[in-house]
Amino acid sequence: MNYPRLDIDCEKIYHNAEFLINQLSLKNISVTPVTKAFLGHPIIAQVLVDAGATMLADSRIENLQKITESGISIPKMLIRTPMLSELATVIKYSDMSLNSEVEVIQRLSHVAEQQNCRHDIIVMVELGDLREGVMPNRVIDFIREIISLPNITLKGIGANLACRYGVSPDNQNMKVLSDLADGIEAIFGISLEIISGGNSASVNWALKTGLTRVNNLRIGEAIFLGCEPLEHKNIKGLYTDAISLTAEVIESKIKPTLPWGNRGLNAFGEKESVPDRGSVSQAILALGRQDICVSGLKVPDGIKITSSTSDHLVIESSQKPLLIGEAVTFSLDYSALLSSMSSRYIYKYFKAPKGRRRE
Numbered sequence: 001m002n003y004p005r006l007d008i009d010c011e012k013i014y015h016n017a018e019f020l021i022n023q024l025s026l027k028n029i030s031v032t033p034v035t036k037a038f039l040g041h042p043i044i045a046q047v048l049v050d051a052g053a054t055m056l057a058d059s060r061i062e063n064l065q066k067i068t069e070s071g072i073s074i075p076k077m078l079i080r081t082p083m084l085s086e087l088a089t090v091i092k093y094s095d096m097s098l099n100s101e102v103e104v105i106q107r108l109s110h111v112a113e114q115q116n117c118r119h120d121i122i123v124m125v126e127l128g129d130l131r132e133g134v135m136p137n138r139v140i141d142f143i144r145e146i147i148s149l150p151n152i153t154l155k156g157i158g159a160n161l162a163c164r165y166g167v168s169p170d171n172q173n174m175k176v177l178s179d180l181a182d183g184i185e186a187i188f189g190i191s192l193e194i195i196s197g198g199n200s201a202s203v204n205w206a207l208k209t210g211l212t213r214v215n216n217l218r219i220g221e222a223i224f225l226g227c228e229p230l231e232h233k234n235i236k237g238l239y240t241d242a243i244s245l246t247a248e249v250i251e252s253k254i255k256p257t258l259p260w261g262n263r264g265l266n267a268f269g270e271k272e273s274v275p276d277r278g279s280v281s282q283a284i285l286a287l288g289r290q291d292i293c294v295s296g297l298k299v300p301d302g303i304k305i306t307s308s309t310s311d312h313l314v315i316e317s318s319q320k321p322l323l324i325g326e327a328v329t330f331s332l333d334y335s336a337l338l339s340s341m342s343s344r345y346i347y348k349y350f351k352a353p354k355g356r357r358r359e
């Protein structure tokens with residue numbers, strides 16, 4: 001076995017995706033799985049397609065390119081508003097993008113004309129989390145400026161909450177989105193196909209609410225980790241242990257808790273005060289800040305993370321001392337998943353990559 005290692009159980013991810021797709025379809029909401037946490041990995045993309053996804057989304061066009069080149073041909077949505085410097089690849093490798101700037105859509109139109117194809121647009125509306133989106137009172141004017149651009153189709157509107165400030169989706173802000181959809185349709189005499197209400201933070205709202213105009217969610221975290229981001233609560237019916245990270249012990253000793261010698265800042269410019277807790281059973285795992293967002297690791301019982309440096313994770317064990325070569329397994333939150341997938345030093349092991357075929 002190679003360590004550190006991320007274990008990814010594709011059967012559980014398949015189950016989570018299928019469960020959310022089915023449950024939310026009862027509310028007339030389609031699920032567009034978001035592959036960014038897996039860097040658009042083709043194995044995961046295929047599992048999601050097998051589970052019933054009819055469109056995939058990612059924030060990076062490189063990831064959508066990877067998925068396209070692996071032979072997956074369902075429509076793809078770019079969920080970060082495009083950079084002007086990447087428009088040619090955006091047109092080439094995505095069918096639809098989330099947008100919040102007129103200038104970007106004008107240029108997308110121009111590039112789509114050059115490439116002789118069409119590109120679909122979802123206009124993002126700001127609903128209070130203050131990340132991307134057009135202010136609600138500016139949306140009608142915004143759409144007036146882009147509605148008749150050549151080679152561009154306005155597919156719908158959308159919103160993103162809970163990312164910057166943790167603003168929760170609720171009936172009130174979702175009604176703002178729904179009313180805007182009605183208004184746009186009335187004013188421009190069109191019908192909007194997609195009202196994309198949010199991300200994993202919207203799952204619980206969506207499962208509880210009655211039918212609204214929101215008919216799409218873009219979901220990553222809930223599929224992969226089985227929990228919702230606002231309160232870190234598990235979502236009923238989903239596996240929360242589809243992904244785990246295992247690292248190996250490279251030193252294990254009884255050591256004092258109090259450092260000695262004159263102290264300055266540590267390697268990361270920090271200086272913490274250290275209480276003297278006597279001697280402890282201390283172990284070092286071969287895993288560090290260069291690999292992972294350490295604060296996102298959830299430890300097994302009897303183990304505590306005390307420090308981390310670039311390449312070392314220092315832990316204490318309250319039970320018997322760990323052995324050299326012993327493996328310690330953690331579960332991960334979203335930031336730990338993102339960082340560990342991006343580390344080339346962490347081995348990725350996909351269990352049951354085929355998933356079950358959807359009947």
Ligand SMILES: *Cc1c(COP(=O)(O)O)cnc(C)c1O
Binds near residue numbers: 079080160198222
């Ligand atoms: C990342 C992202 C998502 C998915 O978020 P999860 O919390 O993983 O469900 C949805 N929409 C946008 C715009 C995103 O950037």
